[in-house]
Amino acid sequence: MIEDKTNILKGTGAKHLKRDMELIIDILKCIEETKTSASSAIVVHMYRYDTKEKQEHVQYQINLLKDAGYVEARGGLNPYEFTIYNMTWAGHDFLDAARNEVVVSKTKEFVKSKGLDFLSLPIDVAKELLVETTKKMLFS
Numbered sequence: 001m002i003e004d005k006t007n008i009l010k011g012t013g014a015k016h017l018k019r020d021m022e023l024i025i026d027i028l029k030c031i032e033e034t035k036t037s038a039s040s041a042i043v044v045h046m047y048r049y050d051t052k053e054k055q056e057h058v059q060y061q062i063n064l065l066k067d068a069g070y071v072e073a074r075g076g077l078n079p080y081e082f083t084i085y086n087m088t089w090a091g092h093d094f095l096d097a098a099r100n101e102v103v104v105s106k107t108k109e110f111v112k113s114k115g116l117d118f119l120s121l122p123i124d125v126a127k128e129l130l131v132e133t134t135k136k137m138l139f140s
Contacts, residue, residue, distance in 0.1 A: 021119045021126055023061050025104070028095040031071065031087050042084040055080050068123055070094060094123065097130035107133045
């Protein structure tokens with residue numbers, strides 16, 4: 001029975017759907033730079049990506065941002081389309097913590113020294129570490 005479920009998943013690309021912290025940060029930066037007013041929306045068309053795997057990867061990251069409450073978004077009529085309405089307060093807070101590349105780099109180094117991968121940390125832990133790194137840089 002388990003073997004049957006594994007075979008079902010093989011063709012879906014599900015094994016590649018992992019949280020990608022760098023892409024999440026890039027998506028939030030893009031939203032901040034692109035949105036011009038509260039009433040405007042950003043339509044993300046996944047067909048611009050050259051492979052189905054890349055389409056699913058970007059779509060998955062946007063879903064994660066939506067589920068985490070970092071963006072207000074919904075899927076479009078096309079399965080590879082998203083409309084992003086707003087970045088939430090929490091999304092802005094996370095982006096503010098992750099904006100500085102030196103802070104991100106130092107945080108990645110610290111996490112790596114502990115034997116972990118920054119890109120796969122829970123987003124709340126990543127944010128907390130980014131804030132702590134910023135504090136250390138400012139106050140030491």
